Amino acid sequence: MAAHGGIDLVQVVILLAAGVLAVPIFRRLGLGSVLGYLAAGLVVGPFGLKVVSDPQAILHAAELGVVLFLFIIGLEMEPQRLWSLRKQIFGLGVLQVLTCGALLTGVGILLGFSAPVAFVFGMGFVLTSTAIVMQVLEERGELATEPGQKVVSILLLEDLAIVPLLAIVAILAPTGEEGDFTSRLVGIGVALGSVIGLVAVGRWILNPVFKFLADSKAREVMTGAALLVVLGAALVMEVGGLSMAMGAFLAGVLLSTSTFKHQLEADVEPFRGLLLGLFFLSVGMALNVSVVLENWQIIVLSVIGFMVVKAGAIYVIARLTRSSHGEALERAVMMAQGGEFAFVLYTTAVSAGLISGPTNDIFTATVIVSMVVTPFTLIGLRYIMPKPVQSMEGIEQIPDGLHGRVLIIGFGRFGQIASQPLLALKHRVSIIDNDTDMIRAATQLRFKVYYGDGTRLDILRAAGASTSDIIMICVDKKESATRIAELLRDECPLVRVYARAFDRGHAIELVNAGVEYQIRETFESALVFGGRVAQALGASAEEAAEVLQGVRERDAKRFELQQMGTGGIAAGLNLLISNAEEQAREGGVPAPSPEEESSIEGRQPV
Known part of the structure; x- marks a missing residue:
């Protein structure tokens, strides 16, 4: 019982506990936080546990x-x-x-x-x-x-x-007065x-x-x-x-x-x-x-x-x-x-x-x-909600006989940046994507992008995959990229395929699917970022470039070893640890302890 003139902490604690317990449960069940608060309020209210009387x-x-x-x-x-x-x-x-x-x-x-x-x-x-509508x-x-x-x-x-x-x-x-x-x-x-x-x-x-x-x-x-x-x-x-x-x-x-x-x-x-x-609880x-x-x-x-x-x-x-x-x-x-x-x-x-x-x-x-x-x-x-249907107004389908020296599949952020050097060098580029909103936005910027799903073999054929010199897979979904690479390996084995990879594991999948070149989407940008920080901390541009090149070479060796399977992964991790030890000796940084080495071995390579 609360002290005279004090706060009833029991009531406060129970109200907080009701909300803290109910909301995560209801959200996990897909019922939303609002219903969780309402249910919790009903339980602790005057018609439930009677924790609150007013x-x-x-x-x-x-x-x-x-x-x-x-x-x-x-x-x-x-x-x-x-x-x-x-x-x-x-x-x-x-x-x-x-x-x-x-x-x-x-x-x-x-x-x-x-x-x-x-x-x-x-x-x-x-x-x-x-409250309910805004919360939703x-x-x-x-x-x-x-x-x-x-x-x-x-x-x-x-x-x-x-x-x-x-x-x-x-x-x-009903009771109106003259002064009303x-x-x-x-x-x-x-x-x-x-x-x-x-x-x-x-x-x-x-x-x-x-x-x-x-x-x-x-x-x-x-x-x-x-x-x-x-x-x-x-x-x-x-x-x-x-x-x-x-x-x-x-x-x-x-x-x-x-x-x-x-x-x-x-x-x-x-x-x-x-x-x-608290408002939903009180309701x-x-x-x-x-x-x-x-x-x-x-x-x-x-x-x-x-x-x-x-x-x-x-x-x-x-x-x-x-x-x-x-x-x-x-x-x-x-x-x-x-x-x-x-x-x-x-x-x-x-x-x-x-x-x-x-x-x-x-x-x-x-x-x-x-x-x-x-x-x-x-x-x-x-x-009962209808599935969203993409409007095709203003969207061009792939015409018969579409040909380009380079075929780009996927024209999101990655594809747009990757296409710029090719366009600047006046190469013939064909672009397909299945996002109609993005296609309209690209059209406003004077990019010619055709609608097409690259995971379909008939679309790849219509887009001129078999006559292209290089195909760039720039889609943002791992499963789609792997599927496209496998289709091209089986149907267009002579075409060189370059692909955007999500992470190291996906890069290995793409190599196994036959792509000639792959790059993890954040690898180079993260290296450049780290190099800039190193220069800000006192390293010269030449030192930073040398360190970055060393990281690239070690990463390439680890990647080659990891393609060999479990043993290769272990060897790659051992190489990573040995390189870390060598750098630690050269720079005066403590080498990783056996416990740290064990921790490194348990991590998923990026």
């Missing part, structure tokens, strides 16, 4: 995780970039909110609620969970993609929509003043303040200042009747062009991750299982009806705005749930006397259940 208090504190998350997103959204998304925010976002709001209000009426109550129920469900996009690395930016734009509009929705709830309230209209006008004025004030502070005050703090060289002060900016912006917006998350996002946007941007992000990131995990704890059991029929119907109708509307809107079937389907499933801002709307409706406490419990349980269901629907989406 999850709402933790939920309110954990909302700071969402606030910090949106601050970091704002840091990545420079004003120009945000302005470029204005059509998506106020076009696509408004269209989705209004359409889904109207449809979900209709679903609420069909479920037996009065029109005002159905409107509150439906509009609350329209507000998608920013971040884990997939899709925040910066075009589909991801569309989702972010819609979420920003939904966050803005909470302001007029709260005003509408006040209008629909005036108070609402005052509220709108305060909200606008909050935004203007925050913009002014961000534009003219924050940078000088951070410069002053940075000069103090006190890292903890910078961390405190970063948290002060985020929480201060959230507080200003909350006082103005707006969303705390929107305030943090706006503060991030204002600081996105600051020279302290990366420092701020590094300072806030640890708190963001911890509090966001799981807040699920009132007794309410769900008592009203399971209406909650199940509401969850199914709202999620299906909302997903269907989002899909149709996405298709009408020229999104692909796969993108529209993914957006529909990802955004079909309700979100944390619904809790704010429902609580306000209770305070205004528009809905009762038990009704609020049903609405809140419906939203939480939809949030819990979302990770499962995303898993199911993997099995």
Whole structure:
């Protein structure tokens, strides 16, 4: 039991342990971290182990995780970039909110609620969970993609929509007073003043303040200042009747062009991750299982009806705005749930006397259940998503009679660099690749690249493999490179084949497959890098060149020995150790001990 006035460390330790244990397990099972946190919260909450008796208090504190998350997103959204998304925010976002709001209000009426109550129920469900969607996009690395930016734009509009929705709830309230209209006008004025004030502070005050703090060289002060900016912006917006998350996002946007941007992000990131995990834990704890059991029929119907109708509307809107079937389907499933801002709307409706406490419990349980269901629907989406089909628009197939003195298979980073000396010497070069995006990019740089899969014998024949003087295998997949080398050995034995190798083991595979020359993709660059460091440490250019040549020769000897099999590998390693001993004697460096020699023998050569 905690000491009087102290912290209940038992509760804190159990909450941390629940998250630390659940999340890795769920991620290993492919269920995602969000579902892990939700499940852990349900286990330790008042309807599980009863470790926490007041999850709402933790939920309110954990909302700071969402606030910090949106601050970091704002840091990545420079004003120009945000302005470029204005059509998506106020076009696509408004269209989705209004359409889904109207449809979900209709679903609420069909479920037996009065029109005002159905409107509150439906509009609350329209507000998608920013925390869940952003977390999913971040884990997939899709925040910066075009589909991801569309989702972010819609979420920003939904966050803005909470302001007029709260005003509408006040209008629909059954107990209206004469001063309500005036108070609402005052509220709108305060909200606008909050935004203007925050913009002014961000534009003219924050940078000088951070410069002053940075000069103090006190890292903890910078961390405190970063948290002060985020929480201060959230507080200003909350006082103005707006969303705390929107305030943090706006503060991030204002600081996105600051020279302290990366420092701020590094300072806030640890708190963001911890509090966001705590938010998902508290959502799981807040699920009132007794309410769900008592009203399971209406909650199940509401969850199914709202999620299906909302997903269907989002899909149709996405298709009408020229999104692909796969993108529209993914957006529909990802955004079909309700979100944390619904809790704010429902609580306000209770305070205004528009809905009762038990009704609020049903609405809140419906939203939480939809949030819990979302990770499962995303898993199911993997099995119905169409496989990505590469667009062939603007891509030329290999013509009949394609001939070049050199055939390059694979035109990624390695192939592009390797082709430059040949093109500079005016050699006739033919290039094939099976990555359509890369081919389009190469075309813009005036490279002629044909579409073709080098692992297919018919493609190799059409590309003129049998009439080429040299074939360069520059693909980035080991298995594909080996397969191409084997096909060329069997079908074009007289053609010289040069290949890019991944590592030493792959290089041996390529030699056995008949290539005339191979090079490990990082070998020469690593040698040059080491040589430059040696020169920086005092070696002359001639000394560095001599050492590098020695490394190349010893590596070539080891490689020859390793081609002989296990005995050759052992001999190669012994040669490596003996060379190390010789260098150690010459340079005064201690030779490896027997234990170190044993350790070297157990390593995989590079």
